[in-house]
Amino acid sequence: MDSASMDTSAKQKKTSNKKKVAIVGGGLVGALNTSFFAKRGFDVYLFESREDIRSAKVVKGRSINLALSHRGRQALKHIGIEEKIVSMGIPMNARMIHSLSGARSPIPYGKKGQYILSVGRTNLNKELLTAAEAFPNTKLNFDHKLLDWSPETGVMTFSGPDGAEREFQADLIVGCDGAFSTTRKQFLRRSRFDYSQTYIPHGYLELTMPPRNGDFAMEPNFLHIWPRNTFMMIALPNLDKTFTCTLFMPFEDFEKIRTGDEVINFxxxxxxxxxxxxxxxxxKRDFFQLPAQAMVWVKCSPYHLLDRCVLMGDAAHAMVPFYGQGMNAGFEDCLVFSEIMDLYNEDFAAVLPEYTRVRVPDDQAMAELAMYNYIEMRAHVNTRYFLFRKYLDNTLHFFMPRTIVPLYTMITFTRTRYHEAVIQWQWQNKVITRGLWIFGTISILGVSYYYLQFCPKKPHLTALQQLWKQVIALKWLTK
Incomplete structure (x- = not known):
């Protein structure tokens, strides 16, 4: 056999040995993952239960605007479309807080030049699908609903566009099919799989703020927030100069508003x-277009089943949207999995358990932070202490950039592992608040000593008692 024939034979053998990867779910994470696996040379088959949103007249599903930050951008960069997506977004440099009186005050997200991007979910999903389809080793299958699959054989059963059942066998199944994942149902049939699903008592309702005189009705480069302690409204800018406004509120409060006049009064x-x-x-009209939607929080572990299936995105860790990290965490899932694939030479038997070990604590820490941030956004931003701590943390970060890093900076502008960021934040908070209490105590001692020793008119005892009460209050406030 000549060398040319041997080369041809080797190529055919290599092609026939290419592993098949099935991506279940054509949303943001599924579409991105298709490109990640295709880039590695796998034969990748994406299965989506809905029609192709790129040709759909009406796109069903969530429409909450997304905040793209560093983690998500790094994942997009890996497949070469970061700049394209960034050009479709609007930078948001700070929160713009709207008080009840109508006054507006900005709170920067980080240092100068640090910002998050407001991007539309539908357009982003379309771009990710188009990027995935550009690879010659991908096949996108729409109107294919997963009915069941076997962890032992990798055989999957789908209901196709005509309603007929079809089977497909994959070497690896990647479940990216959302919070109510069909892929995850096989996990629930196994022992030692932890799973919880929690609906929070608050819902959300979206409204559109139209352009005003052909331009944005408010300053565009901000995430606008109307914090009202037990509820809030936010607004993110769109390229068409509208704002997508989202009202987050307890369902019981939504149920009290039944007429147009009650909407206006509210x-x-x-x-x-x-x-x-x-x-x-x-x-009056738009408030009743759709009922308030629910928000669910999903936690599970492990993320893999045998060496055949792995969960990513909302299928593994659906979280509430208040830290703007749901999509970014899902995108980082793809990136982390790819990095582990490099370490273990694409050996699924080693990669999948390592992915679970690495990713579960991070995603669960982020889900906890997302709930914490809801309280911060709707209530804490109204307090003087919150603004003081923001200023203090940023100042300390300026002088000690490696020792003190604000939590939001670690989460949004770095790839510090989520759970490590929480540990660092807790340590920093303990050190800073203890320092504040010690400084306050020393200051009051100094003032007390000065007045008692050098002032001809001794201060009334109750004045000094009030000062000490403030110190004690500071200690409890900063715990």
Missing amino acids: FQRNFPDSIPLFGMDAL
Whole structure:
């Protein structure tokens, strides 16, 4: 056999040995993952239960705007589309806090030049699908609903566009099919699989703030927040100069608003500056277009089953949207899995358990932070102590950039592992608050000593008692 024939034979053998990867779910994480696996040379088959959103007249599903940050951008960079997606987003440099009086005050996210990007979910999903389809070793299958699959054989059963059942066998199944994952059902049939699903008592309702005189109705480069302690409204800018506004509120409060007049009364009490920006008639109409939607929190472990299946994105760790990390965490899942694939030479038997070991503590820490941030956004941003700590943390970070790093900076502008960021934050918080208490105590001691020793008129005892009460209050406040 000549050398040319041997080369051809070797290529055919290599092609025939290519492993098949099935991606279940054509949303953001599934579409991105298709490109990740295709880039490695696998034969990749994406299965999505819905129609192709790129040709759909009406796109069903969630439409909450997304905040793209460093982790997500690094994953997009890996497949070469970061700059394209960034060009489709709008930078948000800070939170813009709207007080009840209508006053606005910005709170920067980080240092100068650090920002997050407002991106539309649908357009991003379309771009990711198009990027995946550009690889010659991918096949996108729409209107294919997963019915069941076997962990032992990798045989999957789908209901196709015509309703007929079809089988497909994969070497690896990647479940990216959302919080109510069908792929995950096989995990639930096995022992030692931990799973919890929790609905929070708050829902969300989306409204659109139209352009005003052909331009944005508010400053575009901010994430606008109307914090009202037990509920809040936020607004993110869109390329068409609209804002997507989302009202987060307990369901029981939504249920109290039943008429257009009650909508206006509610907004006049809580968001009066927004009414002329929405338009009174539009607000009355749009508020009842759809009912308030629920938000679910999903935690599970492990993320893999045998050496045949792995869960990523919301299928593994659905979280509430208040830290803007749901999509970024899902995108980072793809990146972390790829990095582990490099370490273990694409050996699924070694890669999958290592992925679970590495990723579960990070995603669960992030899910906890997302709930914490809801309280911060709707209530803490109204307090002077919150603003003081933001200023203090940023100042300390400026002088000690490696020792003190604000939590938001670690989460949003670095790839510090989520659970390690939480540990670092807790340590920093303990050190800073203890330092504040010690400084306050020393200051009050000094003031007390000065007045008692050098002032001809001794201060009334109750004045010194009040000072000490403030120190004690500071100690409890900063715990």
